[in-house]
Amino acid sequence: MKNKIFLILLTLVTLGVLAKTFLSPEINSFKWVNDTPPNELIIEKRSNDEEVHFVNFGEKWVLNFPNGYNVEKTRLNTLLKALKNLKPLDSFDAIENQEEYGFGKNEFKITSRGDFKESIFFVGISKDSKRSYLKFDGENAVHLIPLNFYESIKGEKEEWVDKRLTKIKPQEIKSISIHVNTKDFKISDVDTLEKIVLWDLRRTQGREWRELGKDLPVSSTAVKNLIQRILTTEGKKLNHKDFLNDPSVKISIEKYEEKIPLEIMINPYENYWAAWGDSFGGFYMEENWNPESIIGSSISIYRKKFLEIESWEEYEITDPNNLKILVSENQNANNPWVEIFNEPWPKETKPADITKLTEKKSININWEEEGIELDIYFYPKEKVIQFSQSGIMWEFPEHWWKKHEKTLNE
Secondary structure, X not given: OHHHHHHHHHHHHHHHHHHHHHHOOOOOOHHHHHHOOOOEEEEEEOXXXXXXXXXXXXXXXXXXXXXXXXXXXXXXXXXXXXXXXOOOOEEEEOOOOHHHHOOOOOOEXXXXXXXXXXXXXXXXXXXXXXXXXXXXXXXXXXXXEOXXXXXXXXXXXXXXXXXXXXXXXXXXXXXXXXXXXXXXXXXXXXXOOOEEEEEEEXXXXXXXXXXXXXXXXXXXXXXXXXXXXXXXXXXXXXXXXXXXXXXXXXEEEEEOOOOOOEEEEEEEEOOEEEEEOOOOOEEEOOOOOOOHHHHOOOOOOEOOEOOOOOOOOOOEEEOOOOOEEEOOOHHHOOOHHXXXXXXXXXXXXXXXXXXXXXXXXXEEEEEHHHXXXXXXXXXXXXXXXXXXXXXXXXXXXXXXXXXOHHHHHO
């Protein structure tokens, strides 16, 4: 009985191996190229020996030459889609010189690796640039293919690089600090030549920001603009030099749930600047580019009014009993809370030097569309206001409390 079961199992295993052997597509075939997602792609341009080498690390593709760069995602996705859908329009044996099909010194050599195997094929274009051809390595057959595949692989290697210094998303940012060596980069109002911390910003509740180095109210709009400048800054040319250890400008960005911050390094290089971001490789910047365009040291990051909300259309402000105080600024033009929110931050306001607080009143601001929820605490007896439980306690001047006493007591 046992022998019979063993023979049955052996037969099933043998049939499985044979099925895989005979049913699996040949490596040098359109079916294998279509059905095998690559984890590595190499495009070699024979005319100048230029190579573009893509490596897939999990869900992230990297350009692996000679330092790792972030890939221009839209262009890579176009190539992967073209590879998956690649089909011959016609197949025939070559009857003309190979160069008539674009093979030889002007061809592209494509190596696609996946499932521990690789397929190699060559792609060329006719002299009139109207037809594209493909030939698998070691085979004589020539295949007429759609021109869009050739379009998806051509171009210089720098065109495949995402030249942004970082691809981080604004909502992922927990803190930002900017360090400057004033010996290389001058900051207004700083006369000494030394390394300074320009700003040390940390997000608190409700997307409010706190500057850890100075006890001044931070403008969320100014920080948002700073983040936007960082995210939209791009390099000009690839720089394969070593990573910087002592940069002139360092921007450290900490993400939620990540212990190691992203560091953007900027340093002068002859008559222009070089920068390193979240790619392993760096970039040379435009000749006239200056770090001021990204850090904006001359732009104040401090708040000018009591509360900054960019849009008042879709938010709610409620008291501790969940009663709505203000639904829309436009619909409540005469509401006294509108005046409080929009009036300038009093010049006499200062951080509160107090440890014991008594009766408090609070309001809750909820902007569901943006995921913002902020509590503001008022302590009338101590003349203190606190934006979120983790925020700085501010002592507001006597005249401010008298002006808004009625509104706060209602």
